[in-house]
Amino acid sequence: MAHTYTVALLGNPNCGKSSLFNQLTGLRQKVGNFPGVTVDKKVGSLPRGEGPPIKVIDFPGTYSFYPTSIDERIVVQALANPQDDNYPDAIIYVADVTKIDKHLLLLTQIRDLGLPVVLALNMMDVAEEQGLQVDVAGLSGALGVPVAPVSGRTGAGLEHLKAAIRAMANGEAGQAAASPFYRMPEPHLNLARAAAEIVPGANTYQGLLIAHHREWLPFLSGAQQQLLGSLAEEAGFVPLRAQVEETMQRFDRFVPLVKKHISEPKAADSALTSRLDQVLTHRFWGPVVFFGLMLLVFQAIFAWASYPMDLIDAGFGMAGEWVRATLPSGWVADLITDGLLAGLGGILIFIPQIAILFFLIALLEEVGYMARAAYMFDQLMQSFGLNGRSIVALVSGGACAIPAVMSTRTIGNWKERLITILVTPFISCSARIPVYTVLIGFVVPPQQVLGIFNLQGLAFMGLYLLGIIAALGAAWVFKQILQTREHSFLMLELPEYRAPVMRNVGITVWEKVRAFVWEAGRIILAISIVLWLLASYGMPGKMQQAEVAAVVEAETSGLSEKDANDLIAARRIEASFAGQLGKSIEPVIAPLGFDWKMGIAIITSFAAREVFVGTMATIYSIGSADDEFSVRERMAQERDPVTGRPVYDLPTSLALLLFYVFAMQCMSTVAVVKRETKSWKWPLIQFTFMTALAYLSALGAYQLLS
Known part of the structure; x- marks a missing residue:
C-alpha cells in the first residue's frame, strides 16, 4: 500500500492552530483518539493534486517537549519515537506572530528532530492592525526554516502554505539543517x-x-x-x-533574532483587551457578566429553539401518518411508526437546542472569554478543592460530560483533577435537555417575566444552577476526604480578544451535532426496536387475557370508545415483557411517585439520558397507536387508570426532574472516568453517591408535595 504523507500541525495553546487546521481541511476531518489514551486527535486531509491526499494531524497544543499535562505528553510520545503510528513526515509549526518571542521555544526543539519544517506565522491580520513589522525573509534565514505568513481567521496566505506543504510531500524540501540553538553538553x-x-x-x-x-x-x-x-x-x-x-540556552539564542527581524507593536495595541478585562475579570462585575451570559445561553436553548422544534415535530407527525396510510396494517407499519419514528423523533426534535448550545459555547471560546472565566474563578474553585481550569471542564460539561472529563488533563494537581472528574457529571449536559424540556412543562407554566424572559426558561436555568451547586458541594466534601501534598497553582495565557471566526464556529457546531445525532441516534434506534418488541409481545396468552379483562372492565364502567381503547392498550402493554420489566422495579421507585412505565425509561436511560424521551415516545405510541400527538402532549394526557388523575402531576414531575439532575445515567461517562483514573474504584464511587443523591432528592420532593 502506498505511503500516506503525514504532516503534523504543532504549536502552543491559543496560537490559532485549530483555525488553521479548519482552513486547511474544511469538513474533510474526523475526530479520534491517540492509541491507548482518551486524548482527542483531529485528522484531516489536504488535496494534493496528483497522488493521494496529504494527511494532516492536529496535535494538542504544547509549550515545549517538557510537558506538564497529559495532552502535552502525547506530543512528546509521538515525536520521540520514529516508530510511532502518528510520527509525521513533516511539521507545520504554527506561531502567533504577535507573541512570537514566547512561541519559538518549541520550534527550536522541533528543529532538532531533523524533519522538514515550515513556520506558519499566524495572526498576520492582527499584526498589521497593530503596526507590527515582520521581515519574513530575514526571519526565515535566521531560523533556518521556510516561513509562511498566514491568517487562520481570514485565510490570507493559505495558498502559499498549501504550496509549501505540497512541496514537502513531493520531495522538494529536504531535512532541516542542524539547529544552531542548542549545544548538548558532552x-x-x-x-x-x-x-x-x-x-x-x-x-x-x-x-x-x-x-x-x-x-x-x-x-x-x-x-x-x-x-x-x-x-x-x-x-x-x-x-x-x-x-x-x-x-535558557535556546531563549538566549533565538530572542535576539526575533528582535532583529520583528519590530515591537505599538504601546496601545492591547488597550482594548485591557479595558475589557477591567470589567470582564472584575471581582464584582466579572461574575455578573458571566451569570448574564449563562442566562442568555439557557434562554436561547429553551425559548428561541421552539420554532424549528415545532417544525421537526410536525414533520415526524406527517411521516407517521404517511406510513400508516401507505403501508398495510401489520407489524411492519407498527415497527416503523411506533418503534423507529417515535424513538428517533423523540431525540431529533432537540437538534435545534443542541446546536444553539454548542454555537454559543464555541463563540465564547473563539473570542477568548473562556480563558478569562478560568482565571476569574480560580480562587473560588480552589476553596472547593478545584482549580481555575476546572471551570472549563464544568462549562464544557454543559455540552457533554465525556469531553469535559477529558479536558481535566490540563489540570496538573492530582487531587484537583480527580475532584473535577468526579463532580463534572453533576453539570447538566445536552443529553438532559430533552428530559428537562419535556418535564418542565408539567411543573412551570409558560408565562413571561419582565416582558422578555420565559418562566420555563428561567426554570431551565435553575436546574443547571442546581447541578452546579451539587457539583460544588460534592467537590467540597471530596476536598475534606482526599489528601495530597501537591500544591495548587494556575498558569494560564490569556489570549487577546478577537472577533470569532465563524467558519470555526460552524465546523464545531456541525461536528458536535453530527456526533450527538450519530451516537444518540444509534442507541435510540437499537433501544427503540428492542422496546417495541418487548412492549408488543409477552408471555403466551397473557396479553390476550389482559385485553379481554380490559374489555369487560370498560363495558362494566360504561367508558367511551376512546377511553376503552386507552384502557385496553394500557392493559396490553402492562402484560407485555416491557411491562413486566417495569413492574419488577416498581416497588423500589413507587415511593418516588414513578410508575412502571417510568421505570422502563429509567432503566434504558442508563445507556444515555436522552433515551428517556425516546423510550416514553415508543411506549406511548404503542399504548395508543391512533394518537399522533408529540411525546409531550401524549404524556400530558396520561391518566392513572385507577384514580383518573394525571400521571405527570407536580410532585411526580418534580421528583423525576430532580432524579435526572443528580443521577449518573451515562455509561459512556462511566467508561471515560475509568480510563482517565485508570481504576474502577472512582467511577463506582461516583455512580453510587450520585444515584443515592438522586433517589433521596426525588423521594423527599415527592413525599413533601404529595
Whole structure:
C-alpha cells in the first residue's frame, strides 16, 4: 500500500492552530483518539493534486517537549519515537506572530528532530492592525526554516502554505539543517546517543528526550527504563537542571533574532483587551457578566429553539401518518411508526437546542472569554478543592460530560483533577435537555417575566444552577476526604480578544451535532426496536387475557370508545415483557411517585439520558397507536387508570426532574472516568453517591408535595 504523507500541525495553546487546521481541511476531518489514551486527535486531509491526499494531524497544543499535562505528553510520545503510528513526515509549526518571542521555544526543539519544517506565522491580520513589522525573509534565514505568513481567521496566505506543504510531500524540501540553538553538553550527549540506540531511527536529540522522560514513555520496556536510569546516574544527568539549562540556552539564542527581524507593536495595541478585562475579570462585575451570559445561553436553548422544534415535530407527525396510510396494517407499519419514528423523533426534535448550545459555547471560546472565566474563578474553585481550569471542564460539561472529563488533563494537581472528574457529571449536559424540556412543562407554566424572559426558561436555568451547586458541594466534601501534598497553582495565557471566526464556529457546531445525532441516534434506534418488541409481545396468552379483562372492565364502567381503547392498550402493554420489566422495579421507585412505565425509561436511560424521551415516545405510541400527538402532549394526557388523575402531576414531575439532575445515567461517562483514573474504584464511587443523591432528592420532593 502506498505511503500516506503525514504532516503534523504543532504549536502552543491559543496560537490559532485549530483555525488553521479548519482552513486547511474544511469538513474533510474526523475526530479520534491517540492509541491507548482518551486524548482527542483531529485528522484531516489536504488535496494534493496528483497522488493521494496529504494527511494532516492536529496535535494538542504544547509549550515545549517538557510537558506538564497529559495532552502535552502525547506530543512528546509521538515525536520521540520514529516508530510511532502518528510520527509525521513533516511539521507545520504554527506561531502567533504577535507573541512570537514566547512561541519559538518549541520550534527550536522541533528543529532538532531533523524533519522538514515550515513556520506558519499566524495572526498576520492582527499584526498589521497593530503596526507590527515582520521581515519574513530575514526571519526565515535566521531560523533556518521556510516561513509562511498566514491568517487562520481570514485565510490570507493559505495558498502559499498549501504550496509549501505540497512541496514537502513531493520531495522538494529536504531535512532541516542542524539547529544552531542548542549545544548538548558532552556527558548528556553520550547518554542521548545510548538512548537513541534503543529506538530504531531515533536521532541524538530524540535520545535525550527518551532519557529525560523514560519513566512514563509507553514504548519503553521496564528493562529499558532501568538501563536508562543507570546510564543517567552514571552521566550525572539531573532532568530538571538539564531542562532549565536547555531552555535558557535556546531563549538566549533565538530572542535576539526575533528582535532583529520583528519590530515591537505599538504601546496601545492591547488597550482594548485591557479595558475589557477591567470589567470582564472584575471581582464584582466579572461574575455578573458571566451569570448574564449563562442566562442568555439557557434562554436561547429553551425559548428561541421552539420554532424549528415545532417544525421537526410536525414533520415526524406527517411521516407517521404517511406510513400508516401507505403501508398495510401489520407489524411492519407498527415497527416503523411506533418503534423507529417515535424513538428517533423523540431525540431529533432537540437538534435545534443542541446546536444553539454548542454555537454559543464555541463563540465564547473563539473570542477568548473562556480563558478569562478560568482565571476569574480560580480562587473560588480552589476553596472547593478545584482549580481555575476546572471551570472549563464544568462549562464544557454543559455540552457533554465525556469531553469535559477529558479536558481535566490540563489540570496538573492530582487531587484537583480527580475532584473535577468526579463532580463534572453533576453539570447538566445536552443529553438532559430533552428530559428537562419535556418535564418542565408539567411543573412551570409558560408565562413571561419582565416582558422578555420565559418562566420555563428561567426554570431551565435553575436546574443547571442546581447541578452546579451539587457539583460544588460534592467537590467540597471530596476536598475534606482526599489528601495530597501537591500544591495548587494556575498558569494560564490569556489570549487577546478577537472577533470569532465563524467558519470555526460552524465546523464545531456541525461536528458536535453530527456526533450527538450519530451516537444518540444509534442507541435510540437499537433501544427503540428492542422496546417495541418487548412492549408488543409477552408471555403466551397473557396479553390476550389482559385485553379481554380490559374489555369487560370498560363495558362494566360504561367508558367511551376512546377511553376503552386507552384502557385496553394500557392493559396490553402492562402484560407485555416491557411491562413486566417495569413492574419488577416498581416497588423500589413507587415511593418516588414513578410508575412502571417510568421505570422502563429509567432503566434504558442508563445507556444515555436522552433515551428517556425516546423510550416514553415508543411506549406511548404503542399504548395508543391512533394518537399522533408529540411525546409531550401524549404524556400530558396520561391518566392513572385507577384514580383518573394525571400521571405527570407536580410532585411526580418534580421528583423525576430532580432524579435526572443528580443521577449518573451515562455509561459512556462511566467508561471515560475509568480510563482517565485508570481504576474502577472512582467511577463506582461516583455512580453510587450520585444515584443515592438522586433517589433521596426525588423521594423527599415527592413525599413533601404529595
